[in-house]
Amino acid sequence: xxxxxxxxxxxxPNPLGRQLRSGRSGIVGVVVGDxxxxxxxDPVSIQVLDGLATSIEALGLGLLLVRxxxxxxxxxxxxxxxxxxxxxxxxxxxxxxxSPVLTALRERGVPLVVVEGRAGEGNALVQVEDRKGMRALxxxxxxLGHRRIATVTLPFDRDGRQGPADADRLTHVGYEIxxxxxxxxxxxxxxxxxxxxxxxxxxELGTAAGRELLARPDRPTAxxxxxxxxxxxxLLAARELGLRVPQDVSxxxxxxxxxPWLAPDVLTSVHQPLQAKGELIGRAVGDLLAxxxxxxxTLDVELVVGxxxxxxxx
Amino acid sequence: xxxxxxxxxxxxPNPLGRQLRSGRSGIVGVVVGDxxxxxxxDPVSIQVLDGLATSIEALGLGLLLVRxxxxxxxxxxxxxxxxxxxxxxxxxxxxxxxSPVLTALRERGVPLVVVEGRAGEGNALVQVEDRKGMRALxxxxxxLGHRRIATVTLPFDRDGRQGPADADRLTHVGYEIxxxxxxxxxxxxxxxxxxxxxxxxxxELGTAAGRELLARPDRPTAxxxxxxxxxxxxLLAARELGLRVPQDVSxxxxxxxxxPWLAPDVLTSVHQPLQAKGELIGRAVGDLLAxxxxxxxTLDVELVVGxxxxxxxx
DNA sequence: CGGCTGAATCGAATCGATTTGAGGGACGAT
DNA sequence: ATCGTCCCTCAAATCGATTCGATTCAGCCG
Numbered sequence: 001x002x003x004x005x006x007x008x009x010x011x012x013p014n015p016l017g018r019q020l021r022s023g024r025s026g027i028v029g030v031v032v033g034d035x036x037x038x039x040x041x042d043p044v045s046i047q048v049l050d051g052l053a054t055s056i057e058a059l060g061l062g063l064l065l066v067r068x069x070x071x072x073x074x075x076x077x078x079x080x081x082x083x084x085x086x087x088x089x090x091x092x093x094x095x096x097x098x099s100p101v102l103t104a105l106r107e108r109g110v111p112l113v114v115v116e117g118r119a120g121e122g123n124a125l126v127q128v129e130d131r132k133g134m135r136a137l138x139x140x141x142x143x144l145g146h147r148r149i150a151t152v153t154l155p156f157d158r159d160g161r162q163g164p165a166d167a168d169r170l171t172h173v174g175y176e177i178x179x180x181x182x183x184x185x186x187x188x189x190x191x192x193x194x195x196x197x198x199x200x201x202x203x204e205l206g207t208a209a210g211r212e213l214l215a216r217p218d219r220p221t222a223x224x225x226x227x228x229x230x231x232x233x234x235l236l237a238a239r240e241l242g243l244r245v246p247q248d249v250s251x252x253x254x255x256x257x258x259x260p261w262l263a264p265d266v267l268t269s270v271h272q273p274l275q276a277k278g279e280l281i282g283r284a285v286g287d288l289l290a291x292x293x294x295x296x297x298t299l300d301v302e303l304v305v306g307x308x309x310x311x312x313x314x
Numbered sequence: 315x316x317x318x319x320x321x322x323x324x325x326x327p328n329p330l331g332r333q334l335r336s337g338r339s340g341i342v343g344v345v346v347g348d349x350x351x352x353x354x355x356d357p358v359s360i361q362v363l364d365g366l367a368t369s370i371e372a373l374g375l376g377l378l379l380v381r382x383x384x385x386x387x388x389x390x391x392x393x394x395x396x397x398x399x400x401x402x403x404x405x406x407x408x409x410x411x412x413s414p415v416l417t418a419l420r421e422r423g424v425p426l427v428v429v430e431g432r433a434g435e436g437n438a439l440v441q442v443e444d445r446k447g448m449r450a451l452x453x454x455x456x457x458l459g460h461r462r463i464a465t466v467t468l469p470f471d472r473d474g475r476q477g478p479a480d481a482d483r484l485t486h487v488g489y490e491i492x493x494x495x496x497x498x499x500x501x502x503x504x505x506x507x508x509x510x511x512x513x514x515x516x517x518e519l520g521t522a523a524g525r526e527l528l529a530r531p532d533r534p535t536a537x538x539x540x541x542x543x544x545x546x547x548x549l550l551a552a553r554e555l556g557l558r559v560p561q562d563v564s565x566x567x568x569x570x571x572x573x574p575w576l577a578p579d580v581l582t583s584v585h586q587p588l589q590a591k592g593e594l595i596g597r598a599v600g601d602l603l604a605x606x607x608x609x610x611x612t613l614d615v616e617l618v619v620g621x622x623x624x625x626x627x628x
Numbered sequence: 629c630g631g632c633t634g635a636a637t638c639g640a641a642t643c644g645a646t647t648t649g650a651g652g653g654a655c656g657a658t
Numbered sequence: 659a660t661c662g663t664c665c666c667t668c669a670a671a672t673c674g675a676t677t678c679g680a681t682t683c684a685g686c687c688g
C-alpha cells in the first residue's frame with residue numbers, strides 16, 4: 001500500500017494543502033535591515049537570530065528572512081513583504097514608527113513582534129533595559145572622574161548620516177535604540193562633549209569616529225559607544241594614534257560581545273542577554289499565534305567593567 | 315468597491331491559495347550548519363547568503379532558513395526538512411555524501427543546489443577553485459623558501475574533532491571543502507609537518523591551533539590555514555607568544571575576508587568571490603525552477619599576498 | 629433473533645486563488 | 659437586418675490536505 005503509493009510517485013504529503021486548509025503557513029517572517037550583509041555582519045543580530053531560530057524551531061515553525069526597505073528614501077518596498085506567506089512577522093531593530101515596512105505588514109493584518117522599537121497598537125514588543133544600562137555606564141565613568149565624555153551612537157534614522165550631531169539632529173532620533181541609549185547617558189547627568197552618529201554598527205565606522213573625536217583639541221577623556229563594534233573601532237583608532245587605553249582615554253561599549261581579537265584587553269561594556277532575547281521573541285511569536293496578546297517583555301542588562309576604562313589622565 | 319472589500323476585512327490576496335494552485339511556494343530553503351549561530355558567526359556564510367538573498371529576491375522568492383542536523387550523531391532530523399514547503403533547497407557547505415539531510419530532501423523530491431560539496435545525480439553544484447587556490451598559496455610559500463609548513467584545516471566531518479590529524483584520520487575527510495584544500499597543498503608538493511583539524515572556522519579555534527603548533531620543538535616556519543578566521547586566530551597566538559609575523563613565522567589564510575582588526579597587517583589569503591558565489595547559487599536556483607538542469611558552476615580564486623608571509627627565519 | 633449503540637471508513641465539502649470554458653452581448657461586416 | 663465573430667464576464671473546476679458528516683458494519687444486550 002505504502003510502497004504502491006511511493007511507486008506512483010507520491011513524495012509524502014504536500015505542505016501547501018495543509019497550509020491552505022489550516023490557514024497557517026508555519027512561517028515566521030523576520031525583517032532584517034536594508035541589506036542582509038549589513039545585519040548579518042552584526043554579531044548582535046546573529047546571536048538574537050540564533051536564539052530566535054532555536055525557539056521558533058521548537059514551535060515547529062520556519063524562519064523566513066525578509067529584507068526591509070531597499071535604498072534609503074526609495075519606497076520600492078520589498079515585494080516579499082506583501083506577497084510572502086507568514087503567520088507572524090518579527091521586526092528586528094525596531095524600525096522607525098513611520099516605517100513603510102511596518103505599515104505594509106499592518107495593512108496585511110500580520111501580527112507583529114517589534115524588537116527594540118516602539119509599541120504600536122496590538123503588536124508585541126521585546127527590548128532590553130538600554131537606558132538603565134547606559135545610565136550605569138555613565139555613572140561608572142563619572143565615578144572614575146571623567147568629565148569630558150563623548151559618545152558614538154547607532155544610527156538615528158535610515159538616512160545614513162555620519163558625523164557629529166548638532167542640536168537639531170538630536171531632536172530627530174527615529175530609532176528607539178539610539179534614543180534610549182542617549183537618554184541613559186543623560187540620566188547619569190552627562191552632557192556629551194560630542195555626539196558622533198555612526199550610520200551602522202561596524203568596526204570601521206567606530207574607527208572613523210575615534211579618529212575624529214581623538215584628534216580634537218578638547219579631546220574627550222572617555223568615549224562611550226552604543227555598541228561593542230563601534231567601541232572596538234574606537235579602540236583601534238586610539239592605538240593608531242598612539243594613545244594608551246585606559247591611561248590616555250577610556251573606551252566603553254554596549255552589548256557584551258565576545259571579541260577575541262581585542263585580547264588581552266577586555267572591553268568595558270553593558271552586557272545584554274542576546275540569546276535570551278531571541279528566545280523571548282520566540283515566546284512572543286508563540287503567544288501571538290495562540291491568539292493571546294503578549295506583554296511587553298523587557299530584559300535586564302549588566303554593566304561589566306573590563307580593562308578599557310580607568311581614571312582620566314591627570 | 316475596493317473600500318467595501320477592505321471594510322469587510324479583506325486584507326489582500328492570501329498567498330496560500332495562490333501557492334496551492336500554482337504548486338509553488340516561492341520559498342527557497344537554505345540548509346545551514348548545525349547551529350545558526352555557528353554558521354552566521356562565519357563571515358563567509360554571511361557574504362554568500364547576502365549574495366544569494368539578493369539574487370533570490372530578484373526572482374521574487376523568499377529565503378527560509380533551516381538548520382541542518384542537530385547534535386552530532388543524533389538522527390533527530392529537523393522536522394522542517396520534511397514538512398516545510400520549499401521549491402528548491404540550497405545546502406551550504408556541502409554536507410557529507412551520507413548526510414541524512416541530503417537523503418531526506420532527496421526523498422521528498424526537492425531539487426537541490428549543493429555548495430562546495432559533491433555532485434549527486436540531478437542536483438546543481440556551485441563551488442570555487444579551492445584546490446587550485448591552495449596550490450598557488452603552497453607554491454608561494456615554497457618560493458619564499460619555507461620547508462616546514464603546517465596547516466590548520468576546516469572540519470573533516472561533523473564529529474567535532476580538534477587537534478592534529480593522524481594518517482588514518484586523513485583518509486576519512488567527509489567534507490569536500492577540507493579535502494580539496496588539503497589536496498591543493500599536496501599538489502604544490504607540500505607534505506605538511508602537521509595537519510591540525512579545527513572543528514569550525516572560528517578565531518578562537520585558530521588561536522588554539524596556533525598555540526599548539528607554535529609551541530612545538532619543530533616549529534613550522536609557515537602556517538597555511540584553510541580559512542581567514544583560523545588564520546587570524548593563528549596570528550593572535552603568534553603575537554601572544556611574542557613571535558613576529560612574518561619574520562619569525564608566516565601565516566596565510568583562505569577566503570579573502572576584510573578583517574579590519576588585523577590592521578596594519580594584511581593577511582595573505584586566497585580570495586574567493588563570496589558575493590558572486592551567492593549570486594551563482596541564486597542562478598542555479600532559477601535554473602532548477604525553470605526545469606533546466608543547471609551545469610556545475612566553478613568560480614575562480616586569486617592569491618593575494620599581504621604582509622603576513624615572508625621568507626623563513628634564517 | 630432483532631434492535632440499538634458505538635466505531636470505523638468512505639465520501640463530500642472546505643480553504644482561496646487561479647484558470648479555463650461557456651455563454652451572452654456588442655460590434656462589424658455582408 | 660441578420661449573421662458571425664470577438665471580447666468580456668461570470669461560473670465552475672482545480673490544486674491537496676483536512677475535517678465533518680453520513681453510512682455501514684459489527685458487537686452486544688435484551
